[in-house]
Amino acid sequence: MCGIAGVWNVDEAYNVIHDVLLTLQHRGQQSAGVVVNGFRSVKGEGLVESVLTSERYIPGTKGIGHVRYSTYGSLDEIQPITAHTLKGRISVAHNGNIVDADEKRRFIMESGGIFATTLDTEIIIHYFSIAPYENPRESLQWALSRIKAAYSIVVLHDTFLAAARDSFGIRPLFYAKFQDGYIIASEDVALRVLGCEEITEIEPGTVVFFTDNNPPEIVRFAKRDDRFCSFEFVYFARPDSNFYGVNVHEVRKALGRKLYEEHKLQADIVVPVLDSGFSGALGYSQASGIPIEYGLIRNHYIGRSFIMPKNRQDIVRRKLAALNAVLEGKEVLLIDDSIVRGTTMNLIVEMVKEAGAKKVYVGIHSPPVIGPCNYGIDTSRRSELIASQNDIQKLQEYVGANKLVYLSIEGYREVFENCGVRGICMGCFDLNYPV
Ligand SMILES: O=P(O)(O)OC[C@H]1O[C@H](OP(=O)(O)OP(=O)(O)O)[C@H](O)[C@@H]1O
Ligand SMILES: NC(=O)CC[C@H](N)C(=O)O
Ligand code: SF4
Ligand SMILES: [Mg+2]
Known part of the structure; x- marks a missing residue:
């Protein structure tokens, strides 16, 4: 970006x-x-x-x-x-x-x-x-x-x-x-x-x-x-930024609410995968009534893992830690904005299980990323995108969750329309690229 x-x-x-x-x-x-x-x-x-x-x-x-x-x-x-x-x-x-x-x-x-x-x-x-x-x-x-x-x-x-x-x-x-x-x-x-x-x-x-x-x-x-990059709203931009006069945090919350509309999972707590998963998790929690909890703690001295050119796994391990007191004995629903290469989610699920969670569900408030981006994101090869190589069952096994759900392409598009954002690119989700 x-x-x-x-x-x-x-x-x-x-x-x-x-x-x-x-x-x-x-x-x-x-x-x-x-x-x-x-x-x-x-x-x-x-x-x-x-x-x-x-x-x-x-x-x-x-x-x-x-x-x-x-x-x-x-x-x-x-x-x-x-x-x-x-x-x-x-x-x-x-x-x-x-x-x-x-x-x-x-x-x-x-x-x-x-x-x-x-x-x-x-x-x-x-x-x-x-x-x-x-x-x-x-x-x-x-x-x-x-x-x-x-x-x-x-x-x-x-x-x-x-x-x-x-x-x-x-x-x-x-x-x-x-x-x-x-x-x-x-x-x-x-x-x-x-x-x-x-x-x-x-x-x-x-x-x-x-x-x-x-x-x-x-x-x-x-x-x-x-054809504004819709992924700016999902992940890249700060939640307090606005595009087309529409606030990023509000769009993420709406995506979280839409995810609940499509997949009504039962869990004791909703846990956001910090940072960018927070707003969507809040939306899911508000729509479902499942309380949001601080189950993962973020080290503030470590930046974003996805935009690091290498050693992403080490960065995720150092960046997020499970809070046992919150997770132990619970059915936990983790919410994140996206799974792209798949570096983050399986490590997090493992961490949450080790902390004593009874069951771990994962909700992603955007559709599977199946296509590369040549417009300023370093995902130019399809082979590095985990959802382009695996169906949902395989992805669920890979992340190690009891259940993995994504937002549908239609649901995603609808949220942007309802928020008043028109003319977006969603090429990495639906392979319909502007050029
Ligand atoms: O499937 P992956 O390839 O692991 O990429 C997806 C993850 O990377 C991003 O987080 P990141 O740590 O970059 O930043 P954040 O702190 O803003 O969430 C994004 O929010 C997901 O958590
Ligand atoms: N992410 C970007 O916007 C990258 C800008 C430019 N293509 C570079 O590699 O420096
Ligand atoms: S393909 Fe389009 S929506 Fe996806 S990251 Fe690139 S510009 Fe954004
Ligand atoms: Mg993240």
């Missing part, structure tokens, strides 16, 4: 970008980077707090930043990436994944172009550079209209800051006024944390230019065809 940030005409840009990226840390834990005016940068592997320290402060009022969860290219490369072109210096931070990146890189190299990184993101810079215009803004618009998906980006140029979303709006992006300037962020929560009030969701297929002495200028470069 990755988190991106931009600031224009704001005091201590470095510190503001730091704060935005800290709120977006859940979108990428591998590396963090900032570029401020003059194109000076601070980058490093690891979390925001360890990379963007106050000792490394660089002055400036304009800049962009990135937290990375890699989907293309090597793990140790860090965004934003910067290049010199005939049209000026340009730096890009990207959330998403360019679906035809292999072909586009080959096309550029065959025409004599060279790449400084292995990232798909660099293609955007090349297209900017080869665009048949001298004007940098027109060149950017041309580049964006030629790259279909998937991207939400912030671009720092000598003369402007730009923020754009592909025509499907697969990944999110927002901006708001701050001091005498503007801030851009992947999720609106990052803007609200800083006290911004009027927040604008950037429309799919548009680019917003921020320049000195002008209000933001919105330019459409492609027809809008909304």
Whole structure:
């Protein structure tokens, strides 16, 4: 997913970008980077707090930043990436994944172009550079209209800051006024944390230019065809974020309620698989009347396991611990948002059984993930998705539960419609992809 940030005409840009990226840390834990005016940068592997320290402060009022969860290219490369072109210096931070990146890189190299990184993101810079215009803004618009998906980006140029979303709006992006300037962020929560009030969701297929002495200028470069990633609502985004004006926590609760409507399991307690399983578990508990309990404790010093590039099992083991006093002798219903690779759930079921639970049921408030994602999630191979290889009986045996239930595709779609979210992608569930 990755988190991106931009600031224009704001005091201590470095510190503001730091704060935005800290709120977006859940979108990428591998590396963090900032570029401020003059194109000076601070980058490093690891979390925001360890990379963007106050000792490394660089002055400036304009800049962009990135937290990375890699989907293309090597793990140790860090965004934003910067290049010199005939049209000026340009730096890009990207959330998403360019679906035809292999072909586009080959096309550029065959025409004599060279790449400084292995990232798909660099293609955007090349297209900017080869665009048949001298004007940098027109060149950017041309580049964006030629790259279909998937991207939400912030671009720092000598003369402007730009923020754009592909025509499907697969990944999110927002901006708001701050001091005498503007801030851009992947999720609106990052803007609200800083006290911004009027927040604008950037429309799919548009680019917003921020320049000195002008209000933001919105330019459409492609027809809008909304296919927002529904998995942002299920797992990626923070519960206090909103997309299309709809709150993530409320959608997760509605998914939990719908799961109860479809599968009325009997249990003594509902236990959320923290963190992202919490809201759905609350929805299930409220609909069923089964009390929600704190049966798994989460270590707050360990991040998300799914977006780690390796050692996921070790991370899950260290991250969650069973609370024996709550679980012993109980029939426990575990609720989680999703099962993707299947790293988490069998370990949790084992833990809960060892803690003395009489029976363990598992409810997942999204449908089985059967298809890869090429839009910014690192699940490009179908073989790594446990539900694409096994039927529900086998999955139940694999996770070791007395019963495993998922939300149906129809139920899932209905919840989004009822919540007022239309034009979603659910390709990894129903194999109906936007591109
Ligand atoms: O089937 P898997 O491949 O294990 O992936 C699914 C699990 O990973 C995610 O949790 P994660 O620990 O990443 O983050 P969270 O703390 O936000 O729940 C998600 O919420 C599931 O629990
Ligand atoms: N998850 C993402 O948004 C990744 C962005 C970009 N494709 C990268 O690998 O750096
Ligand atoms: S395929 Fe799944 S994860 Fe990828 S954009 Fe669509 S809904 Fe989101
Ligand atoms: Mg989880």
